[in-house]
Amino acid sequence: MANPAGMPVLEPAEGARDQHMVINMGPQHPATHGVLRLVVEIDGEIIVRVYPEIGYLHTGIEKTCEAKFYHQVVPLTDRINYLDPLANNLCYALAVEKFLSLDIPPKAQWMRVLLAELSRLNSHLIWLGTHAMDIGALTVFLYTFREREDILRLFEAISGQRMMTSYIRIGGLALEPPLDFLDRVQAFIRTLPEKIDEYSNLLTGNPIFRNRLKGVGILSAADAIALGVTGPPLRASGVDWDLRRDMPYSGYENFEFNVPVSNDCDCWARYEVRLIEMRESVKIIQQALDGMPEGAVKADAPKIVLPDREKMKTQMEALIHHFKIVTEGFAVPAGEVYQGIECGHGQMGYYIVSDGTAKPYRVHMRYPSFPVLQALEVMAKGRMLADLVAVIGSIDIVLGEIDR
Amino acid sequence: MSEPIQLLGKAAVLETLGDHAAVQAIVAWNAEALTDAKFDFGELTLTIAPEQIRAACFTLQGAGYNFFEDLTAVDWFPRSPRFQLSYLLLSLAMKQRVRLRVMLEEASPAVESITPVWAGANYYEREVFDLFGIRFEEHPNLRRIMLPDEWKGHPLRKDYPVEGYR
Numbered sequence: 001m002a003n004p005a006g007m008p009v010l011e012p013a014e015g016a017r018d019q020h021m022v023i024n025m026g027p028q029h030p031a032t033h034g035v036l037r038l039v040v041e042i043d044g045e046i047i048v049r050v051y052p053e054i055g056y057l058h059t060g061i062e063k064t065c066e067a068k069f070y071h072q073v074v075p076l077t078d079r080i081n082y083l084d085p086l087a088n089n090l091c092y093a094l095a096v097e098k099f100l101s102l103d104i105p106p107k108a109q110w111m112r113v114l115l116a117e118l119s120r121l122n123s124h125l126i127w128l129g130t131h132a133m134d135i136g137a138l139t140v141f142l143y144t145f146r147e148r149e150d151i152l153r154l155f156e157a158i159s160g161q162r163m164m165t166s167y168i169r170i171g172g173l174a175l176e177p178p179l180d181f182l183d184r185v186q187a188f189i190r191t192l193p194e195k196i197d198e199y200s201n202l203l204t205g206n207p208i209f210r211n212r213l214k215g216v217g218i219l220s221a222a223d224a225i226a227l228g229v230t231g232p233p234l235r236a237s238g239v240d241w242d243l244r245r246d247m248p249y250s251g252y253e254n255f256e257f258n259v260p261v262s263n264d265c266d267c268w269a270r271y272e273v274r275l276i277e278m279r280e281s282v283k284i285i286q287q288a289l290d291g292m293p294e295g296a297v298k299a300d301a302p303k304i305v306l307p308d309r310e311k312m313k314t315q316m317e318a319l320i321h322h323f324k325i326v327t328e329g330f331a332v333p334a335g336e337v338y339q340g341i342e343c344g345h346g347q348m349g350y351y352i353v354s355d356g357t358a359k360p361y362r363v364h365m366r367y368p369s370f371p372v373l374q375a376l377e378v379m380a381k382g383r384m385l386a387d388l389v390a391v392i393g394s395i396d397i398v399l400g401e402i403d404r
Numbered sequence: 405m406s407e408p409i410q411l412l413g414k415a416a417v418l419e420t421l422g423d424h425a426a427v428q429a430i431v432a433w434n435a436e437a438l439t440d441a442k443f444d445f446g447e448l449t450l451t452i453a454p455e456q457i458r459a460a461c462f463t464l465q466g467a468g469y470n471f472f473e474d475l476t477a478v479d480w481f482p483r484s485p486r487f488q489l490s491y492l493l494l495s496l497a498m499k500q501r502v503r504l505r506v507m508l509e510e511a512s513p514a515v516e517s518i519t520p521v522w523a524g525a526n527y528y529e530r531e532v533f534d535l536f537g538i539r540f541e542e543h544p545n546l547r548r549i550m551l552p553d554e555w556k557g558h559p560l561r562k563d564y565p566v567e568g569y570r
Contacts, residue, residue, distance in 0.1 A: 051411075054549060054550070055548075055549060055550040055551060055552075058550040058551065060536075060559055062560060063559055063560055063564075063566060064566065066566070067566045091560065098445050098446070099445065199511075200431070225470060225471055225496075226522055226523050226524055227522075227523055227524040228471070228472055228473070228522070228524030228525075229524075239496070241496050246496075246499050295407055335444050335445055336444075336445075336447075336449070336478075336490070336503075337445045337447060338447060338474070338492055338503065340473070340501075347473070349473065349474060349492075351474060351476060351490065353478050360474075360477075361478070362478045362491075362560075364474070364476040366473065366474040370527060371524050371527060371528075373527070374523070374524055374526055374527055403550060404550075
C-alpha cells in the first residue's frame, strides 16, 4: 500500500506475525446447516486450517438396526437424511431385495423412480434456499420453500407423513398411491421449470451471489476422487459420473436424462450443476408419468411383503402371513451385499451383512456428506473466513447422515 | 428371476472369474496374499492377508479401481478371527466394484492405514477405530470421531449392549 503524506507505518509487534487465531464456528451456527462444529485456524482473515468436529447427532442408528427385524429398519432410514427421505428408503429396500432376489413389479419401480426424483428435488430446493440465504440472498429461500411445501404435500398424500415417509418398503411400496396422485404430480411438474427460471433470474445474474461463489472453493478432480467426494460436487469438478446412468438401479436404464458436468471446480459450478440437475429431474418425472405401467405395487411374496389391510381383515391366509411377518420377521440368506444409489447429495450406499436370521447382523450406511467434509479444508484453505460459509453451502451437507 | 451365481472359495473364483480385472491384478501382484475369495449376490469379495492390505489397495488402484467408496467393520464375536474389515473399491472407468476383506484376531486388532493410497479413507478409519476399537497404523490422526474422547468402550462391538449401558 502506498503511504500518503508520510503517515507513520505501524509495524506488527515482534512475533505477532506467527500467531494464528483459532475460532470455533458452530455447533450452533445457522450457516453450518446443523450441529457441525468447525475449528478454524485463521491468520488475520485467511484460513490456515479447518478441522471439522462431528458426532453431535450420533444416535447409533447402525447399532439400533442390529436389534430390529429387516422391515423395522425402514423407518430408521428416513431419519438419517431427513431432506431426501425416499432415497434412503429406496437404497435400503434395494439392498435387502438383492438378498431375496425379489421381482419388483414395473409400476412399483417406476413409482420409486418418480418418488426418488421428487425427493431429490426436495433436497435441492432446500439446498438452494439455504445456500442463497447464507450468501445473503434471502428472497430465494421463501420461493424454494414454497415449492418444497408442494412436494411435502405430495409426500403426505401418499404416505400420511410429510418428511419421514417410510413409503418405499422391501418388495415394493407401502400401499397404492391415491387416485389423483399422478395428476397432482403432473400439475406440480408443469409449473416447476418456470419456478426454476425464477430462482435462476434471482441468482444467476446477481453480482453479489456471483462474486461470492465464482472461483471460491476450488476442488480439483484428482482431489475429489482421492477424498471420496461424490454427487454434484464431483460432477462440478469435471468427473462425469452418475450412478443413475452408469450403474443403473430400479429401472433407471429406461429413462433418458443428461448428467450435467462442469470443469470450473468452484462453488459456482456446483450451483450450476444442481440447477441443471433439477431440470433433469423434472424430465425424468415427466417420463415416469407418461409411461407409468399398470399393475401391482408390491411383489408377489406373501412371506415378505405385508398383505393389504383389506385382505388381512377378510382372508385367513393373509392374516397368518401378516401375523408371522410382524411377530417373527422373515429370514434372509446369509451373506453380505452393498447397494449404492445416487441421492440428492451424492452416492449413498447400504452395506448389509446377514447371518441368515430375521435381523440384520450388521448394517452400515455410506452417506455422501461424511467423506465430503474431508474436502472442506482443501476447498477453504488460503481463502477468507467468509468464503467458508459459501463452501459449506455449496457441498450441501446434512448432519443427520454424517453422524448417523 | 434366474438363480444367482454363487462362487465360494479361492479356487472357484480363480477358475470362473480369472479374467476379472481385480482378480487378475491381485494374482499378478501376489497370489499368496489372496487367502480367500467369493462371488455372491453379484458382488466379488477378495480376502487379503492383513499385513498386505495397503499394498493390495495400491495394486488395485493401479488396476483401475480408482475410487475408494467405503470402509467398515463387522464383529463376528465370539468366532475367531473376530473382526472383519470390508473395503469397497469402485472403478469409474469399468463401472464395477470389488470388496476387499481383512480378517483380524481379537487380541489388539490393528492393520495398516490406507490413507497413503486414498486420503479419503481418513474419516472411515477413524470411525472404525471409534466404534470397533480397531487401530490403523500410521494413520495421521487416529482419534475418536463420533463419540467424545473420554468415552469407554466401542459401541458397535457385539459384546456392547444395545440398551442398559451404564
